[in-house]
Amino acid sequence: MQDRMKPYWQEDGITLYQGDALAVLRTLPDASADAVIADPPYSSGGVFRGDRAGRTSSTKYVTTGATLAGPAFTGDNRDQRSYSYWCALWLGECLRIAKPGALLVVWTDWRQLPSVTDAVQAGGWVWRGIVPWTKPQHRSRPVKGGFWNQAEFAVWGSNGPLRKEPDYAPCLPGHVHAASPDPADRVHITEKPREVFDLCVQAAPPGGLLLDPFAGGGGLLVAARRGGRRAIGIELAPEYCQAAVQHLARERRRGDQGVLEVTDG
Amino acid sequence: MQDRMKPYWQEDGITLYQGDALAVLRTLPDASADAVIADPPYSSGGVFRGDRAGRTSSTKYVTTGATLAGPAFTGDNRDQRSYSYWCALWLGECLRIAKPGALLVVWTDWRQLPSVTDAVQAGGWVWRGIVPWTKPQHRSRPVKGGFWNQAEFAVWGSNGPLRKEPDYAPCLPGHVHAASPDPADRVHITEKPREVFDLCVQAAPPGGLLLDPFAGGGGLLVAARRGGRRAIGIELAPEYCQAAVQHLARERRRGDQGVLEVTDG
DNA sequence: CCTCTCGATGAATCCATCT
DNA sequence: AAGATGGATTCATCGAGAG
Numbered sequence: 112m113q114d115r116m117k118p119y120w121q122e123d124g125i126t127l128y129q130g131d132a133l134a135v136l137r138t139l140p141d142a143s144a145d146a147v148i149a150d151p152p153y154s155s156g157g158v159f160r161g162d163r164a165g166r167t168s169s170t171k172y173v174t175t176g177a178t179l180a181g182p183a184f185t186g187d188n189r190d191q192r193s194y195s196y197w198c199a200l201w202l203g204e205c206l207r208i209a210k211p212g213a214l215l216v217v218w219t220d221w222r223q224l225p226s227v228t229d230a231v232q233a234g235g236w237v238w239r240g241i242v243p244w245t246k247p248q249h250r251s252r253p254v255k256g257g258f259w260n261q262a263e264f265a266v267w268g269s270n271g272p273l274r275k276e277p278d279y280a281p282c283l284p285g286h287v288h289a290a291s292p293d294p295a296d297r298v299h300i301t302e303k304p305r306e307v308f309d310l311c312v313q314a315a316p317p318g319g320l321l322l323d324p325f326a327g328g329g330g331l332l333v334a335a336r337r338g339g340r341r342a343i344g345i346e347l348a349p350e351y352c353q354a355a356v357q358h359l360a361r362e363r364r365r366g367d368q369g370v371l372e373v374t375d376g
Numbered sequence: 377m378q379d380r381m382k383p384y385w386q387e388d389g390i391t392l393y394q395g396d397a398l399a400v401l402r403t404l405p406d407a408s409a410d411a412v413i414a415d416p417p418y419s420s421g422g423v424f425r426g427d428r429a430g431r432t433s434s435t436k437y438v439t440t441g442a443t444l445a446g447p448a449f450t451g452d453n454r455d456q457r458s459y460s461y462w463c464a465l466w467l468g469e470c471l472r473i474a475k476p477g478a479l480l481v482v483w484t485d486w487r488q489l490p491s492v493t494d495a496v497q498a499g500g501w502v503w504r505g506i507v508p509w510t511k512p513q514h515r516s517r518p519v520k521g522g523f524w525n526q527a528e529f530a531v532w533g534s535n536g537p538l539r540k541e542p543d544y545a546p547c548l549p550g551h552v553h554a555a556s557p558d559p560a561d562r563v564h565i566t567e568k569p570r571e572v573f574d575l576c577v578q579a580a581p582p583g584g585l586l587l588d589p590f591a592g593g594g595g596l597l598v599a600a601r602r603g604g605r606r607a608i609g610i611e612l613a614p615e616y617c618q619a620a621v622q623h624l625a626r627e628r629r630r631g632d633q634g635v636l637e638v639t640d641g
Numbered sequence: 642c643c644t645c646t647c648g649a650t651g652a653a654t655c656c657a658t659c660t
Numbered sequence: 661a662a663g664a665t666g667g668a669t670t671c672a673t674c675g676a677g678a679g
Contacts, residue, residue, distance in 0.1 A: 259550035
């Protein structure tokens, strides 16, 4: 662990660092996080390698004429071996930061799933399962002559044996079925629905600390505050750091309204 | 391809061979199957290596002393390397038997998923996706301090480019949510629900030929006939061959009743 | 029709002990 | 010390049936 960095933003137990995930992770203290929730760039593309090179996320993920909600995100063109290697690096660093028994959740698509399970174990975590997130067909991609592509996957594991303490050792649902947010409401291109974030947040006990090395639009940070957890987010792109902070501010206003509505009812 | 074997049973375009999958596959003709649907023994169980070896399916998967449907099945004790190797062998043989553009569906659990995706590609198939089957929580197992284990996975691919013919190139659902059949109604310990078989059957066009190298209790053969497809099943255990034939006979009677009921209504 | 209790269920897992 | 063996046990869920 190196010297502490200056946060990009901090409020209500939510901290956001701007910078490269590996670089920032190295500055975080040992055995401090109750759970690590990671949604790294998938680095996926065509079935054959040539399809994968030289395109940025704006052309890859937006097939219709819809306008791109945010800046193209980087780090999404690694080939498979270097992707596994890179994942093993930051996963190993996360292991150091995680408390014993802490949970790990890493999101991926079908194509990178085997690389991610390898990397999780290479990073020293105990791999314990896969949680599918399934989307309704109208929000996913048809494959002519095959099966719809309507699932993404969370590879999950733990730092050593699972927590058994009676105070917080829940049995969490092993499947989420929810639609992606409407493109108009999306902060990040690949933003996951609220249901997914709300599940991930429960990987840490109330008041516990979540670590999100690829914070993107800040969806997990928002969910962490909503669920009464602290969180540390890391995001490389300044545009997304700004978007995440705005997201947190917007949801705080909406949350206040929610509280008022509850009081009224 | 070697000499034809004598079928164990044959009727209505459904053929069942009794024998080792690899041995029987070698006797089947080239480019004859429209789809391959495989539900091999998972050789799974145990987060750590020691828990994976030397147990039979009856002691491994059945905790309560209750209802053991049928005998324990064999071939469920391979270590990870030999499991991948063995899968690549029969998958390669299936590729030879498959028509160009034929679909492949291989069922597995989370633990063997990466091995199976490797083996599918090693066998020469183009890997194209993962279809999760999710179960309701009350028919799956809680994991204290973690996520419920409530999904199994179909790794799917094709023999070369996907079929594009307008006559049969459907977009099939990429997710099934269904409960396991009631233990009393099960022919095989690990039998999948009807919804799963009905989806798999659609991988071949109506009248087309399905190949099931691990027929077990015959669930896919029954579904194939129900869906108007032909099928070739292979099963090693004579007990399960017999059970599959009985299953087909029972469902034929039930099917006749079903037709009558529809006529009545 | 609603609420409650009760029981069955699970393609395993944990851990002490022995080799 | 590492691996193999064997025995004991997990608990939230939801349907059925009763009240």
